[in-house]
Amino acid sequence: MRNLLQVAKFEFKENIRNKWIFAYAISFFLISSLLIYFGGNESAKIIASLLSIILLLVPLFALLFGSTNFLDSLSFMEVIFTRPISRFHYYTGKFLGLSLVLNLGYLLGVGIPILLFTNPESKLLFLSIQLLAYGFLLNLIFIALSLLIAVLLLKREAVLSVSLALWFYLYLLYDLLMLGISINFGEYPLEVPILLLTCINPLDLVRIITILQMDNAVLLGFTSAFFQKYLGNTNGILLCLSLLIAWTGIPFYIGYRFFAKKDL
Numbered sequence: 001m002r003n004l005l006q007v008a009k010f011e012f013k014e015n016i017r018n019k020w021i022f023a024y025a026i027s028f029f030l031i032s033s034l035l036i037y038f039g040g041n042e043s044a045k046i047i048a049s050l051l052s053i054i055l056l057l058v059p060l061f062a063l064l065f066g067s068t069n070f071l072d073s074l075s076f077m078e079v080i081f082t083r084p085i086s087r088f089h090y091y092t093g094k095f096l097g098l099s100l101v102l103n104l105g106y107l108l109g110v111g112i113p114i115l116l117f118t119n120p121e122s123k124l125l126f127l128s129i130q131l132l133a134y135g136f137l138l139n140l141i142f143i144a145l146s147l148l149i150a151v152l153l154l155k156r157e158a159v160l161s162v163s164l165a166l167w168f169y170l171y172l173l174y175d176l177l178m179l180g181i182s183i184n185f186g187e188y189p190l191e192v193p194i195l196l197l198t199c200i201n202p203l204d205l206v207r208i209i210t211i212l213q214m215d216n217a218v219l220l221g222f223t224s225a226f227f228q229k230y231l232g233n234t235n236g237i238l239l240c241l242s243l244l245i246a247w248t249g250i251p252f253y254i255g256y257r258f259f260a261k262k263d264l
Helices: 002-015 019-039 043-072 074-080 087-117 123-153 156-184 191-199 202-214 222-230 232-261
Strands: none
Touching: 002 087, 019 043, 019 087, 043 074, 043 087, 043 123, 043 156, 043 202, 087 123, 087 232, 123 156, 123 202, 123 232, 156 191, 156 202, 191 202, 202 232
């Protein structure tokens, strides 16, 4: 455990000074401040806009930052494994250190505008804090995925290509796929296929869980309306949270298993 914490501390101290972390935090701060300050009392529109920005930036940055950081530390690994430290402690410490850095940048970038420009008694504050928590989960999920991709491929060009392709699929192509299924197969019972397809996209899970708590029918998409109709708000939210936790744990475990056997 001591080695694990030392690795996590080292990763945090090394990356907290990274200029891209500052750019990440400042970008969120500026965008969030403008959305909340000029959004007035339109809480639904503000949350929807914040949600779109978070779903765009958090996965993309986490995938690219996590995977390139792992590749850049390959030579350091050769040195550190000459010491009595297990691969589990190193891999877990790296995951925790990177996750802590990204979540700190995200917290400062989104959390400060929420505190500065949100009425403490408004519903917007409650929804914004929840959205902040879901962004934390997304950072964990995509750091785990970034490490998995880096461990499997180890080549920078391949890692960056797969990371961008994964982000592009989850953020854009998935919605087009769901729309195509709903249009072409709308006359068939789609409950089970839609549920299964939703489980393979953490971005859609965050979108669904946020909209379900807003109780705004205008914002309900096809999958969100399905969750509300067949699972109800409470059950749908609990299911989404469970799936998001699984999205963090499963890629982390698979990535570690490959890392434990990898010839570095």
